[in-house]
Amino acid sequence: MIKYIFRRLLLLPLVVLGVTFLLFFLTQRLSPEMRASLYIKDPRQMGSLEEVIEKYGLRDNLFKQYGRWLGSAVSGDLGYSQSANMPVAQAIKEYLPATVQLAIVTIVLVVFFGVWFGVVSAVKKDKWQDHLARFISVGGFSLPIFVLGLLLLMLFYGKLGWFPPGGYSLSTDVAIHLPNFHHYTGFLLIDSLLNGNIRIFIDVLRHLFLPALTLCIGSFALMVRVMRSSMLEELNKDYVRTARAKGLPEHAVIYRHAGKNAIIPVITLAGIQFIRLLGGTVIVETIFDYPGIGRFGVTAAQQLDIAGIMGFSLMVAVLFVLGNLFSDILYTAVDPRIKLND
Amino acid sequence: MTKRIWQRILQNKASLTGFVLVALFGLVALFAPVLAPSQTANPYQLPQSSYEVTPQPPSAEHWLGTTEQQYDLYYGVVWGTRLAFKIGITVTFFAFLIGLILGAGAAYFGGKIDEIIMRCTDVVFAVPSLVLAMVIAAMLGPDIKNMMIALTAVAWPSYARLVRGDVLSVKQQDFVTAAKALGARGPRLLLRHILPNSIYPSIVVASLDIGYIVLTAASLSFLGLGSQPGTADWGQLIAMARNWVLGSGTNTFAYWYTVVIPGGAIFLFVLGWNLLGDGFRDILDPRQG
Numbered sequence: 001m002i003k004y005i006f007r008r009l010l011l012l013p014l015v016v017l018g019v020t021f022l023l024f025f026l027t028q029r030l031s032p033e034m035r036a037s038l039y040i041k042d043p044r045q046m047g048s049l050e051e052v053i054e055k056y057g058l059r060d061n062l063f064k065q066y067g068r069w070l071g072s073a074v075s076g077d078l079g080y081s082q083s084a085n086m087p088v089a090q091a092i093k094e095y096l097p098a099t100v101q102l103a104i105v106t107i108v109l110v111v112f113f114g115v116w117f118g119v120v121s122a123v124k125k126d127k128w129q130d131h132l133a134r135f136i137s138v139g140g141f142s143l144p145i146f147v148l149g150l151l152l153l154m155l156f157y158g159k160l161g162w163f164p165p166g167g168y169s170l171s172t173d174v175a176i177h178l179p180n181f182h183h184y185t186g187f188l189l190i191d192s193l194l195n196g197n198i199r200i201f202i203d204v205l206r207h208l209f210l211p212a213l214t215l216c217i218g219s220f221a222l223m224v225r226v227m228r229s230s231m232l233e234e235l236n237k238d239y240v241r242t243a244r245a246k247g248l249p250e251h252a253v254i255y256r257h258a259g260k261n262a263i264i265p266v267i268t269l270a271g272i273q274f275i276r277l278l279g280g281t282v283i284v285e286t287i288f289d290y291p292g293i294g295r296f297g298v299t300a301a302q303q304l305d306i307a308g309i310m311g312f313s314l315m316v317a318v319l320f321v322l323g324n325l326f327s328d329i330l331y332t333a334v335d336p337r338i339k340l341n342d
Numbered sequence: 343m344t345k346r347i348w349q350r351i352l353q354n355k356a357s358l359t360g361f362v363l364v365a366l367f368g369l370v371a372l373f374a375p376v377l378a379p380s381q382t383a384n385p386y387q388l389p390q391s392s393y394e395v396t397p398q399p400p401s402a403e404h405w406l407g408t409t410e411q412q413y414d415l416y417y418g419v420v421w422g423t424r425l426a427f428k429i430g431i432t433v434t435f436f437a438f439l440i441g442l443i444l445g446a447g448a449a450y451f452g453g454k455i456d457e458i459i460m461r462c463t464d465v466v467f468a469v470p471s472l473v474l475a476m477v478i479a480a481m482l483g484p485d486i487k488n489m490m491i492a493l494t495a496v497a498w499p500s501y502a503r504l505v506r507g508d509v510l511s512v513k514q515q516d517f518v519t520a521a522k523a524l525g526a527r528g529p530r531l532l533l534r535h536i537l538p539n540s541i542y543p544s545i546v547v548a549s550l551d552i553g554y555i556v557l558t559a560a561s562l563s564f565l566g567l568g569s570q571p572g573t574a575d576w577g578q579l580i581a582m583a584r585n586w587v588l589g590s591g592t593n594t595f596a597y598w599y600t601v602v603i604p605g606g607a608i609f610l611f612v613l614g615w616n617l618l619g620d621g622f623r624d625i626l627d628p629r630q631g
Contacts, residue, residue, distance in 0.1 A: 014464075015461075015465050029482070138613070141616060144608055150583065150584065154594060154595065154601065158589055159595070279470030283472075283561055286565060297477075302567065309480065313469060317469050
């Protein structure tokens with residue numbers, strides 16, 4: 001186990017090097033002027049692009065340039081993002097908490113709906129409730145996130161006006177930039193509570209809900225399927241028959257006995273899906289104009305902001321590899337039959 | 343064997359629905375030139391009846407209405423279907439071909455070659471496929487061909503792993519040992535004995551990924567990193583609808599058709615492939631009786 005984790009951690013730099021080198025190789029198609037942003041920390045340097053190109057040898061060979069980029073990236077300097085109008089490192093620090101917040105709320109929704117639909121589906125096996133639950137989950141899985149997002153926006157913002165797009169409203173924007181608002185963690189949901197400002201908390205949650213719901217509908221199908229089969233397996237076991245035989249009410253049998261055991265694989269799956277959400281946030285954040293890391297990445301890609309693209313990919317690769325390692329470990333912790341080797 | 347699989351697919355209501363949906367889209371793609379004759383040299387270019395910005399509801403002239411800048415939605419859905427198949431089939435074909443060569447090579451030669459190829463797949467798996475495809479497509483420039491290159495670049499590793507696993511398991515079987523004993527060596531052993539007995543399940547899995555590939559392609563186009571503006575591409579039609587989701591004044595749903603029509607097309611297409619895929623997976627999975 002320890003050996004496995006160690007091996008995977010050794011692989012991490014290799015994989016990150018591979019991803020960044022591949023992308024760096026692709027950037028060579030673009031002009032040295034465009035690539036200059038990789039070495040600029042501040043917009044005031046922009047005036048002298050030719051100097052930057054000279055100084056950093058942007059016409060040198062690929063490996064030399066990559067080595068230089070890597071050197072400054074390791075020391076925490078990821079260049080200047082033109083699309084976000086700030087250094088890449090600062091952009092990541094600013095946008096990442098919003099995405100993590102979004103992913104956490106989403107995963108809570110996914111588990112809630114997944115378990116609910118899965119239990120109904122299992123208890124009412126082959127009845128209409130089962131068919132409906134499975135239909136909704138397969139449908140949600142097939143409905144592209146960008147279509148679903150637009151439809152939800154149409155209904156909940158356009159028609160009902162309940163959940164506006166964006167990260168927070170104007171008043172919150174003003175409030176959080178006042179000197180008396182302390183940024184303890186960077187997570188607005190937590191910071192607002194620590195500052196004792198419930199209004200900001202509700203405002204942020206209101207802006208979070210729609211993107212989270214969209215992501216949830218797009219990804220809870222697997223959860224329903226796993227919960228359903230796990231629940232069916234538990235319901236056929238002897239202890240459930242015993243519980244029924246001693247006269248327990250049905251809901252107690254379902255939720256307190258079978259449900260408790262059936263939920264274990266779901267928890268593992270939640271860990272895995274949490275990491276998978278990273279891909280989906282790219283689209284959802286764009287639709288809802290949510291100020292997270294996904295929107296930052298898309299804008300950087302659209303505007304060919306090279307420093308932004310490289311920084312974004314580097315960060316996603318590190319997060320993704322670590323997250324996958326974590327969910328592998330989670331698997332073994334929950335299911336002792338799985339052994340990690342090789 | 344093949345006959346039995348098809349029988350089971352057609353007996354199950356869900357997979358039958360999937361089959362019908364995919365077949366219908368296949369027909370639309372095949373007969374696109376008849377269903378929506380094109381007036382220009384490039385049929386994937388959407389016809390534009392005027393430069394008026396506001397979308398128009400369905401009418402006798404435009405059966406499904408027009409989206410932003412008077413692009414005809416009916417034409418877009420029909421030729422978008424053909425484009426979806428074109429992208430799905432091309433990308434799946436090349437990704438599978440690359441995966442087949444590298445996966446079979448890795449399993450057959452083993453050792454260093456295996457290690458290098460598998461570390462390459464690790465690199466691609468290290469980033470969510472949509473994110474990696476997005477970044478590659480952006481660097482190559484927005485264009486259908488570049489989008490297909492980006493999609494192929496992120497899709498091949500899963501097939502390489504699949505084929506590698508299959509070849510490794512078949513390599514151990516008695517008939518391969520027998521072939522070796524009879525003197526089969528090198529490429530002949532791999533091509534004539536091992537591959538024909540190991541790749542069919544992978545081919546099925548790969549072809550069922552067409553729905554997923556098309557979905558990713560539409561996502562790229564939606565983000566403006568896919569086809570050129572004015573292409574009959576579902577993702578792009580939906581991107582054009584973004585400006586109109588809030589309707590006009592009092593009527594929120596005034597421009598519903600700009601979202602629902604291209605969105606419905608892609609939903610049914612992906613649903614069809616997913617239902618069909620579930621059906622095949624149930625049959626191919628030996629644990630399901």
